[in-house]
Amino acid sequence: MKKTVKPATIAAHAAGAIDLQSGGVVPALQPATTFVRDADYGLLRTDNIYSRDNSDNLRQAEAVLQRLENADETLLFPSGMAAIAAVFRTLPNGAKVILQSGIYWGTTAWVRMFCARRDITLTEVDADQLIASCVAIDIDLVFVETPSNPWLKTVDIAALRAVTKALLVVDATAATPILTRALDHGADIAMHSATKAINGHSDVLAGVLSTADKGSQTWQDILADRKMAGAILGPFEAWLLTRAMRTLPLRVKCMSQNALALATFLSEHPKVDKVLYPGLPQHPGHEVAKQQMIGGFGSLLSVLVTGAREDALKVVGKLELFLRATSLGGVESLVEHRHTIEPDTGIPENLIRVSVGIEDIDDLIGDWDQALG
């Protein structure tokens, strides 16, 4: 496949993956765990030995993501958390880490536990203070999330890169590689939960890391650890992911348009106090988001409805099209009352997190209109 084609073309063609054996225009699913040798004990394919190392289906999915991300190399993991853990496991005992605060709760909870066990100094810093903190402290790793979940804060990756030599890891799950290519802005590693919009059909759990420098020691450690410790994505999941990614640019475009329209509608509604969405001009991160995000602001927003916990839960209960479920980035719209899930982390009780899907925007706005009453 040509090197210069644009993301929608890379995705639609699955980076050129076809089935060479049958001539099928889509790659075959190959679930084998082990691969045969000939009479001279040579492998039929030297890169296929045992499926804990790698597999064709995994490489096909990784090739699509590597091209979309503009990366030197990309690795898939069995979940987003497994990808994050793979990065942190490369740290030596006693290392120093800065973690953005108010991000995906699963990340915060796991990183706290891991750092405590390894005598790693962990400093949690709000998005607005990241630059100042990174200048002041000598650190090994900085982990940020942009836009963040559920606060929708925006981190200026290039500005952060300019002040730190630490390993800069960006969780860009809410942006996807279509809207933000973190490596292009100076990140060392771009991370995504592929469970979210990259797969987009709420039926595959996966995580992804992409590097700007596959020769770096950190990346070599991640690669060796995945292979030897076995945090590998199965061929079926990889095959489903490759299938789903054919429409990734299309889905992301539609979800971003829908999310902006819904955010605009809600921000003008009398029963809404505030809407957090980087696409709104009044959002504090809007200028950074405009520079850093290409062609849209993503599917994720948070709505603070007028009133208290009961009022938010009443609205959530009245919604008919937005399914009440955790997660984000799927073709179907979802809502979540974050305070119920994460009661002790400062999430306002009137906050409803919304993941906007690809349904008709008139139906989505109509649903919120009737639910707000």
Ligand SMILES: *Cc1c(COP(=O)(O)O)cnc(C)c1O
């Ligand atoms: C869901 C999510 C993760 C974790 O990914 P899993 O695939 O659920 O393990 C990490 N970061 C963000 C921003 C997420 O939304």
